[in-house]
Amino acid sequence: DAGVIQSPRHEVTEMGQEVTLRCKPISGHDYLFWYRQTMMRGLELLIYFNNNVPIDDSGMPEDRFSAKMPNASFSTLKIQPSEPRDSAVYFCASSSRLNNEQFFGPGTRLTVL
Amino acid sequence: AQKITQTQPGMFVQEKEAVTLDCTYDTSDPSYGLFWYKQPSSGEMIFLIYQGSYDQQNATEGRYSLNFQKARKSANLVISASQLGDSAMYFCAMRENLAMRETSGSRLTFGEGTQLTVNP
Numbered sequence: 001d002a003g004v005i006q007s008p009r010h011e012v013t014e015m016g017q018e019v020t021l022r023c024k025p026i027s028g029h030d031y032l033f034w035y036r037q038t039m040m041r042g043l044e045l046l047i048y049f050n051n052n053v054p055i056d057d058s059g060m061p062e063d064r065f066s067a068k069m070p071n072a073s074f075s076t077l078k079i080q081p082s083e084p085r086d087s088a089v090y091f092c093a094s095s096s097r098l099n100n101e102q103f104f105g106p107g108t109r110l111t112v113l
Numbered sequence: 114a115q116k117i118t119q120t121q122p123g124m125f126v127q128e129k130e131a132v133t134l135d136c137t138y139d140t141s142d143p144s145y146g147l148f149w150y151k152q153p154s155s156g157e158m159i160f161l162i163y164q165g166s167y168d169q170q171n172a173t174e175g176r177y178s179l180n181f182q183k184a185r186k187s188a189n190l191v192i193s194a195s196q197l198g199d200s201a202m203y204f205c206a207m208r209e210n211l212a213m214r215e216t217s218g219s220r221l222t223f224g225e226g227t228q229l230t231v232n233p
Contacts, residue, residue, distance in 0.1 A: 032223075042158065042223060042225050042226065043204065043223040045220060045221065045222075056220060089156060090210075091158060093158070094136075101148065101160040101163055102148075102149075102160070102221060103160065104157060104158035104159075105157075106156065106157050107156050107157065108159075109156075
């Protein structure tokens with residue numbers, strides 16, 4: 001299995017632009033998670049899905065952030081409009097109902113200028 | 114209150130020696146899980162070990178073992194025979210509400226991490 005796949009690995013954009021981060025979970029995993037990691041706040045859970053349905057989006061910072069999971073093999077995290085304080089590493093992770101651990105993707109390093 | 118506390122921002126250990134990374138947690142849920150992840154400088158998050166709150170024995174995975182003291186609410190990671198490749202950031206994490214997993218899901222809360230440096 002290729003593991004959790006994220007794209008792009010690096011994104012540099014200007015303030016006000018729309019940013020879309022993509023994730024392909026491990027096949028067969030029912031849960032998908034989006035995390036954000038910054039020096040100031042550490043690792044924060046933004047949102048997670050169970051069977052493509054958003055279960056908890058309480059970690060989404062504000063309305064500029066949105067996430068979708070149109071099918072079991074694809075999810076997006078969108079920021080519109082982006083701001084410099086959104087600069088962070090965004091991780092996608094997935095887990096199975098039968099297993100406990102979450103498998104993380106390599107992350108997307110986002111820089112908003 | 115912090116749910117996961119890692120009190121050691123940085124730790125140093127000599128190669129081939131053992132090291133213990135501290136983690137304490139706070140929960141009122143009787144059913145929970147504790148995880149350790151490793152994040153090397155390359156940035157990826159690597160799962161190391163898991164301990165369930167009802168597990169009778171401490172978890173072990175190769176050179177990693179978890180010193181689980183339920184009454185003290187601690188779940189320290191022990192790395193035996195440290196290697197240079199063990200130098201990384203280590204995160205402790207907790208998942209609560211395991212009994213209601215199907216509805217509440219698998220929210221993980223992470224500690225702030227401990228930066229481990231293994232010296233040759």
